[in-house]
Amino acid sequence: MKLKAILLGACSAAVLAGVAQAETLTIATVNNGDMVRMQKLTDDFTKANPDIQLQWVTLEENVLRERVTTDVATKGGQYDIMTIGTYEVPIWAKQGWLLPLDNLGADYDVDDLLPAIRSGLTMDGKLYAAPFYGESSMVMYRKDLMEKAGLKMPDAPTWDFIADAARKMTDRSAGINGICLRGKAGWGENIAFLTATSNAFGARWFDENWKPQFDQPEWKNTLDFYVKLMKDAGPAGASSNGFNENLALFQQGKCGMWIDATVAASFVTDPKSSTVADKVGFALAPDTGKGKRGNWLWAWNLAIPAGTQKAASAEKFVSWATGKHYLDLVAAKEGWANVPPGTRTSLYKNEAYLKAAPFAKMTLDSINAADPKNPSVKPVPYVGVQFVAIPEFQGLGTTVGQLFSAALAGQMSVDDALAQAQTVSNREMQRGGYLK
Amino acid sequence: MARAVSPRRKIAFTLLAWSVALLLFFPILYTLITSIKTEGEAISGFNLIPSFTLENYVEVQTQRDYWKPFSNSVILSLLSTLVALVIAVPAAWAMAFSPTPRTKDILMWMLSTKMMPAVAVLVPIYLLFRDWGLLDTRTGLTFMLTMINLPIVVWMLYTYFREIPGEILEAARMDGAGLWGEIVHVLTPMALPGIASTMLLNIILAWNESFWTIRLTTTNAAPLTAFIASFSSPQGLFWAKLSAASTLAIAPILIMGWFSQKQLVRGLTFGAVK
Numbered sequence: 001m002k003l004k005a006i007l008l009g010a011c012s013a014a015v016l017a018g019v020a021q022a023e024t025l026t027i028a029t030v031n032n033g034d035m036v037r038m039q040k041l042t043d044d045f046t047k048a049n050p051d052i053q054l055q056w057v058t059l060e061e062n063v064l065r066e067r068v069t070t071d072v073a074t075k076g077g078q079y080d081i082m083t084i085g086t087y088e089v090p091i092w093a094k095q096g097w098l099l100p101l102d103n104l105g106a107d108y109d110v111d112d113l114l115p116a117i118r119s120g121l122t123m124d125g126k127l128y129a130a131p132f133y134g135e136s137s138m139v140m141y142r143k144d145l146m147e148k149a150g151l152k153m154p155d156a157p158t159w160d161f162i163a164d165a166a167r168k169m170t171d172r173s174a175g176i177n178g179i180c181l182r183g184k185a186g187w188g189e190n191i192a193f194l195t196a197t198s199n200a201f202g203a204r205w206f207d208e209n210w211k212p213q214f215d216q217p218e219w220k221n222t223l224d225f226y227v228k229l230m231k232d233a234g235p236a237g238a239s240s241n242g243f244n245e246n247l248a249l250f251q252q253g254k255c256g257m258w259i260d261a262t263v264a265a266s267f268v269t270d271p272k273s274s275t276v277a278d279k280v281g282f283a284l285a286p287d288t289g290k291g292k293r294g295n296w297l298w299a300w301n302l303a304i305p306a307g308t309q310k311a312a313s314a315e316k317f318v319s320w321a322t323g324k325h326y327l328d329l330v331a332a333k334e335g336w337a338n339v340p341p342g343t344r345t346s347l348y349k350n351e352a353y354l355k356a357a358p359f360a361k362m363t364l365d366s367i368n369a370a371d372p373k374n375p376s377v378k379p380v381p382y383v384g385v386q387f388v389a390i391p392e393f394q395g396l397g398t399t400v401g402q403l404f405s406a407a408l409a410g411q412m413s414v415d416d417a418l419a420q421a422q423t424v425s426n427r428e429m430q431r432g433g434y435l436k
Numbered sequence: 437m438a439r440a441v442s443p444r445r446k447i448a449f450t451l452l453a454w455s456v457a458l459l460l461f462f463p464i465l466y467t468l469i470t471s472i473k474t475e476g477e478a479i480s481g482f483n484l485i486p487s488f489t490l491e492n493y494v495e496v497q498t499q500r501d502y503w504k505p506f507s508n509s510v511i512l513s514l515l516s517t518l519v520a521l522v523i524a525v526p527a528a529w530a531m532a533f534s535p536t537p538r539t540k541d542i543l544m545w546m547l548s549t550k551m552m553p554a555v556a557v558l559v560p561i562y563l564l565f566r567d568w569g570l571l572d573t574r575t576g577l578t579f580m581l582t583m584i585n586l587p588i589v590v591w592m593l594y595t596y597f598r599e600i601p602g603e604i605l606e607a608a609r610m611d612g613a614g615l616w617g618e619i620v621h622v623l624t625p626m627a628l629p630g631i632a633s634t635m636l637l638n639i640i641l642a643w644n645e646s647f648w649t650i651r652l653t654t655t656n657a658a659p660l661t662a663f664i665a666s667f668s669s670p671q672g673l674f675w676a677k678l679s680a681a682s683t684l685a686i687a688p689i690l691i692m693g694w695f696s697q698k699q700l701v702r703g704l705t706f707g708a709v710k
Contacts, residue, residue, distance in 0.1 A: 026654050031669045036499060055655045058500070060668035067651060070558065076566045078654050188670075243671055248479040263671055273476065273673075 023313045024053040028068050029083040030300065031058050034133050034340045037330065038321060044329055045320045052313045061188070065394075068305075072097045075307040080314045084129060086120045086299050086372075090389045093128040099304045099311055100126040104319040112324070112344045114364075117299050120372050120383070129301035130322035133263070134342025136366035137196060137295045137386075138359075139283040140250065140268055141257040142276060145169045145176065149256075156293075159200065159225065159286040162257065166233035169256030178233030180255035181226070184242035185405035187397025192296060192386040193259070194404060195397075198222040200287045200294035204376040205388050205425075210434035212425035214400075214418045223414045227407055239409035251275060259285060261298070262366055265359035266337060282362040284369065290377045296386035297370035299342065342367055396428045464686065471680040475673035492680035500666060502684060509659035510688075511574055512649070513642035516581035517635055520589045523582070525631070528593035529619055533602060543594065546587040554647045565652055572654045580652065581642045588641070589634055596630025597623065632699045636692075643689045660685035 029035045035058070042054050057079070059067060068082045072092065084092070092098050104110065110118075110127060117134040121127055139157065146153055149168040154161065166178030182193040195205065203218035213219060230238050233256075235249055243260060247267055250258045251274040258264070271277040285295035302318045304311055320326060327347060330339045336356035339347065341363055347353055348364045357363075375385040382388040387397065400421045407417035429435040441449075458465075470478050471493070473486040496502075531539050561580075562571075570576030600623065608622045624631065646661035653662060664685050667678040693700065 028654075031666055031674065032671045039499075057654045057658070057662075058666035059650070059662075060665050061670040063650060063665055070562055070651070074559065074563055074566060076562065076571060078571055244479065244669075244673055248476060248673060251476065252480065261671065267672070 022051050022053050023310050024055055025080040025310060025314055025317055026055050026057060026078065027081040027083075027302075027317070028057045028059065028064060028079045030061050030064055032300075035083065035300070037334065037338065038132070038326075038340075041326075041329055041333060045317060048320075049313075049316060052316065054317070072305045072307065077305075077307040077309065079305055080308040080310045081317060082303050082305055083132070083300055084303050086117075086297065086301070087384065087387045087389055087393070089121050089129045089301060089303065090123060090383055091391055092303070093123045093126075097306050098128045099306055099308075099315075100128055101130055101304070101315060101318060102126070103312070103315050104130065105316075105323075107325075108319050108323055109346075112346050114343060114345055114367055116297055116367050116370055116372070117343060120297065120299070121301060129303035130318050131299040131301050131343040132322055133340035134297075134299035134367060135261045135263045136297055136342070136363065136370050137193070137260055137285050138262050138265075138362050138366045139257055139259050139285060140265065141165075141281050141283065142169075142253075142255070142279050143281045144279045145256045146281070153281060153283050156284045157286045159197075159288050159294075162259075162286045163225070163229050163233075166229060166257060170233040175254055176256060177235040177249070177254060178256045179229065180235055180241065180246040180249050180258045181230060181238070182242055182246065182260065183230065183234075183238040183405055183408045184240055184245070185398065185401040186242070187387065187394055187401060189242045189401060190405055190408075191397045191401040192298075194222065194226065195388075196285070196296040196386040197226065197294040199292045199376040199385065200285075200290065201225070202288070202290045202292075202377040204378055204380050206381060206429070206434075208379055208381050210381055210429050212422050212429060214422040214425060219418055219421075220414065223404065223407060223418060227414055230408055239405045259294075262359065262363040263341065265363065266341075266357070269358065282359050284362065284366060292375070292377050293369050295366045295370055297367060297372055298386070390432070390434075392428050392432045396425060399424050464690070467679045467682050467686075470676055471683045473676050473679075475676045478675035478679065479673055492676045493684070495677055496667065496680045496684065500663060502663065505658055505660045505663040506688070508574065508657055509643055509661075509685075512577050512581060512657075512659055513639045515574075515578045516585065516642045517638040519578065519582045520586050520638055521631070521635060524586060524589040524593050524634075525619065525624070527590050528597050529623060531590075531594050532597035532600075533605060543591065546590055550587050558651065561648075562652070571652060572656050572658075574657045577649060577652060577657050577659075580648050581645060584645065584648070585638050585641050589638055592634040592637070593627070593630065596627045596634070599630075600626050629699065629702045632696075633702065636696050636700050640689055640693065 039056055046052065046054065064083070068079060068084065070076070071078045072082070089098070113131060114134060117131050118127070121129045121131065139153070139162065141153055146165065146169065149165060151165050151168065153165070162179070168178070170176060170178035182190045184190055198204070198219060201218050201222040203216065203222050204213050207213055235241065235254065241249070243264070246255065246258055246260060247264055249255050250268055253276045265282060268274050268280050269277050285293045287293045302321055304314045304318065308314055322343065324344065324346065327339050327344065331352070336353045339353060341347070341357070341360070348360060354360050370385050372383050372385050382390060387393055403412070403417040403421050406412045407414050426435070469484060469486050472488050472490065473483070474489055474491070477483060477487060531543065565571045565576055570579070604626070605618055605622060608618050613622065644661070646665070649659050649661045650665055664678065664681050667674055667681045
């Protein structure tokens with residue numbers, strides 16, 4: 001009896017010790033469909049790793065960015081894993097704020113990551129963040145309206161074709177706008193779209209010596225084209241429209257075309273939320289014949305801050321969440337159409353996925369067509385297709401975005417907006433020490 | 437003799453009062469309406485007729501734990517208010533009944549701390565919290581919320597205390613009351629409506645504070661403001677769910693305000709009409 005009590009006590013102590021030793025990982029993330037789904041599926045990870053507990057901090061994108069930047073810069077150690085974008089990874093890796101992901105496991109297959117996505121997350125041959133989902137941008141269009149306008153969308157359209165089609169598809173009495181594009185100010189909103197578009201027009205943010213280029217004719221052509229097109233064929237109040245507003249307009253059948261993130265394809269083809277789900281076609285982002293398309297490249301990634309005390313457990317989780325097994329898990333639980341896209345080559349060879357996601361090929365082609373190291377026709381000193389991967393870009397991009405949004409709203413002329421953008425950029429570049 | 441008010445005038449004033457009340461309440465009402473819309477309806481512009489769906493509330497409850505941030509909000513707002521009152525009552529007493537030539541300057545200095553943008557001191561505060569081990573703790577946030585609201589609490593109490601005739605306190609002293617007895621048995625009961633309204637206002641301010649409560653917490657001490665912030669989405673429609681989360685977050689404080697409105701109004705108008 002006594003022995004039994006001692007054994008029982010020993011077992012209880014062992015269990016308690018085990019619980020006490022369990023590590024809790026704090027993961028900072030954004031609230032989007034794929035991330036929410038991952039949180040629901042983490043039992044699969046915690047069952048296989050009973051010594052690791054997970055807790056989530058979900059925040060609005062900009063607040064998250066500010067919170068994790070403060071924490072990582074001050075080595076606050078509040079997070080063990082952070083969800084960060086392609087923009088932050090090279091900057092933070094350079095600062096020594098992120099740990100390289102050297103131990104993702106033998107079956108992780110890092111070579112399976114899409115080269116374009118992987119290159120944006122790699123510095124000096126080391127991977128500093130693992131992509132959770134990747135995206136580019138493409139044209140989503142209404143096949144019925146295109147047919148009604150007597151046109152056929154090519155797989156790789158030009159901007160001239162898009163503009164012509166948009167004007168022909170516009171029927172404001174029926175509430176149809178030929179084209180819906182981002183107009184809301186912000187470096188991740190209108191500037192993402194306009195920077196990518198400007199690449200196709202041959203424009204660039206800076207020349208090889210970091211001199212701002214808004215005084216060049218390529219930017220004038222880009223902004224003139226955009227403002228005129230939106231005036232003729234865009235929705236009312238377009239200067240307030242970002243991704244979500246345009247998504248709602250397209251789903252309600254109020255847009256003939258929408259050029260935006262490839263991740264939107266699954267939303268606009270979902271019959272539960274889209275009234276035009278069966279009428280949507282896809283095409284590559286347009287070009288102007290100069291050799292570059294206006295498609296961007298973005299990924300939400302999981303990275304481990306240098307301040308964490310739980311790097312080994314954190315890397316285990318990153319490997320699980322961005323590995324092949326996770327894609328199979330989502331497919332088994334929620335179907336192939338819900339698998340996070342744009343990270344792995346093998347996904348685009350998977351017949352079941354290709355069948356479930358009619359936009360898969362176009363997504364892959366769009367991602368492959370983006371080149372973050374040579375985004376524009378002319379050479380640039382920076383990395384990034386729809387952004388410039390320097391710390392100053394968040395503030396500068398948003399200021400320039402406000403000017404371009406004002407030009408779209410008719411509050412200032414295109415020439416004034418560009419002149420002010422040039423002045424502001426010059427000042428910021430001088431302040432940052434880029435210009436002597 | 438009171439001047440008679442004509443019925444027409446009375447109706448006009450009643451209508452005006454209701455209109456102003458509706459205007460002030462409208463953002464909350466529209467949040468409530470949006471919370472029972474579908475996501476498509478919520479983003480489609482101004483519309484007062486919802487689909488009456490409870491889907492968003494179900495989704496909000498399924499996606500995140502409501503009760504932990506709720507209990508954090510209750511604890512933080514009550515505790516920070518209590519600590520603020522313990523500091524502010526003696527401070528306001530001293531300033532109201534034993535003023536010095538510098539009293540006005542001190543009051544202005546206290547108020548001036550509210551004029552500084554919070555973001556200007558984010559990094560130093562974050563570093564202090566990191567070094568003191570206060571990040572994501574209720575102790576840290578209680579301290580922060582107390583400090584933020586203390587100037588307002590001192591000012592309000594000072595204003596109420598100044599309405600109390602000093603002779604009453606002198607009489608108490610003549611009757612042998614000590615300093616503590618004077619504050620607890622004479623001053624506090626007389627200023628109770630003012631203290632109550634200050635307390636209620638401080639609870640509301642602490643409940644609604646979002647800048648620090650979001651930035652100094654992760655999971656353990658995060659209150660309802662962080663709960664609301666978690667429903668904003670960069671890619672995907674979220675307004676209806678966000679409104680449902682906001683409604684759940686503001687409901688307790690709204691109910692508290694409703695039941696204590698008599699005390700609030702009494703306190704806020706204390707000394708205004710002589």
